[in-house]
Amino acid sequence: MTTVDVLRPALYFALQSLFRHVKVLRHGEPFAAVKTADTFYAQHGFTLDISAWGETYVVCCPFCNDTRNRLYVCHAWGLPESFGRQSWRFVKCFNDDCLKEPGNRRSLAHMVFEQAMFSYGKSDVVLQASPGAPKRTSGPVSYPGVCYPLSQLTGPHPARQYVISRGHDPDELWRLYGVAWCMDACSQALALASGRLIIPLRAASGDMVSWQARYMGETDWKLTPKYYNCPDAPRSGLLYAxxxxxxxxxxxxxxxxxxxxxxxxxxxxxxxxxxxxxxxxxxxxxxxxxxxxxxxxxxxxxxxxxxxxxxxxxxxxxxxxxxxxxxxxxxxxxxxxxxxxxxxxxxxxxxxxx
Ligand SMILES: [Zn+2]
Structure with a gap:
């Protein structure tokens, strides 16, 4: 399994950079929950009955001297539709229930989302889609989540290495064609865009009207699409560049x-x-x-x-x-x-x- 094969590469990379060793359980299985509208009690207007975490990343808990990989992290942790990073139903220490402690929660969220995820790019240019942006059938679209221009990624970043290995100049690809790397898709519906190269498709006017998300590397194309296209955007009448x-x-x-x-x-x-x-x-x-x-x-x-x-x-x-x-x-x-x-x-x- 290559690192970009996981459902949530950004979270996986972040955990790997913090804890070095990450075990993947139930590889490729989606998160499953029943969403029920509840405007009276629920803070977000709905409740979530989680029936399965699906793909889960397992590391040693940093709070209890754990050496037996007892900290379980669901791949959906931090996504907007699973209540963002403050939902502690997606992370659990099975050693000592360390995440009952508010201080531990704050420090884990800080380590994962502030330090580790963002060390993958400089933060001066970030292309960010608003979560839950309305779907359009024509007209401009935005990048599918938190994306970094290829020119903004630091040295040996896998996205730069990938395009260089194919004989292209990452800085030119950003400058001329707006090619970026998607660290984290803005919603579960666009999850396939995470960890891929985002290639904007523009109308003659220069407006981005669709995008293609290309898988970086080689894999079994029967199981993984090489290109994942912006849903609901018309492409038949487009000419790239x-x-x-x-x-x-x-x-x-x-x-x-x-x-x-x-x-x-x-x-x-x-x-x-x-x-x-x-x-x-x-x-x-x-x-x-x-x-x-x-x-x-x-x-x-x-x-x-x-x-x-x-x-x-x-x-x-x-x-x-x-x-x-x-x-x-x-x-x-x-x-x-x-x-x-x-x-x-x-x-x-x-x-x-x-
Ligand atoms: Zn613990």
Whole structure:
């Protein structure tokens, strides 16, 4: 099990940095409770009948010289819908019931939420969603919780290491594309975003209208989604990075966000292999009279042909396809080589634009 595989990476990382050894019980099992509206007695307007903690982190209790891992912490501790960090029904010392003591409560909450969690980032820029923000079907959305810009994370942070290992510059990814790391999702409903890279999807205006949360690393994709998408946000009519392509001499249509990161300004991703009708219309509107190059992965030559037809039918004036030699996709080629390939193809097709 890798560390980011847990349900609540931020809490897990925090406990690990405080206690070094953390045991995970009931790995992957969700927290279960029945919520009942109660506006008379309950402080929050509802009561919570907990039937199962689900995934639980177990450490040595710091208050009673415990050496046998007797402090149990439910992964839902600190989330807004489980009454936040002040709910002591989610933490228990089975040695001496140490958390009956208000002083111990204060000091544990301080250690976990103030010291440990925030040591993962500098705190000058934090992108924070308001818990329980209303869902929208269109219009701007916010980051899914407490997120740190990649450029704000300190040295060997796993999110920086991950993008560097894939050949990208974490500072540039934040500066140009707003890529951040989600430490803690703002609600249980968005819990899958925790511990992932948050990739904003923007409209041509620059407004963030959706996001993709990418799992960092490799795992069994049948059990864990590689990308988790902002729920309820429409994506079919979006072109990734269109907002950064307004002054490029040629628009380059690629498959995925990492292809865009590799090519730089001028590339737009269709987030798949197919150009939708809405995407075609949007692309032609923004291309104005600039040429459009289709540069899909080498094994997608047939799909590239379909994309060509769709754009041609939609009225693209200057359109050409680029076939890469079998092998690496555009996202794995060095940027200078990729840009040189596009330039050469442009020269061959429309020398007046090169
Ligand atoms: Zn104890």
């Amino acid at each position: 269109l907002d950064r392509a307004s002054s490029a001499p040629v628009l380059v249509v690629v498959e995925g966000v990492t292809d865009v990161w590799r090519y730089g300004d001028g590339a737009v991703a269709i987030c798949g292999k197919e150009v939708s009708c809405e995407q075609a219309t949007l692309l032609i509107k923004h291309a104005r009279d600039r040429p459009i190059a289709i540069l899909l992965d080498p094994e997608a030559w047939e799909e590239s042909g379909k994309a060509f037809s769709r754009l041609a039918l939609a009225g693209a004036k200057f359109l050409f396809r680029i076939k890469l030699r079998a092998g690496p996709d555009p996202g794995s080629l060095p940027r200078p080589l990729l840009r040189a390939i596009v330039k050469q193809a442009l020269l061959a097709n429309y020398p007046e634009f090169a």
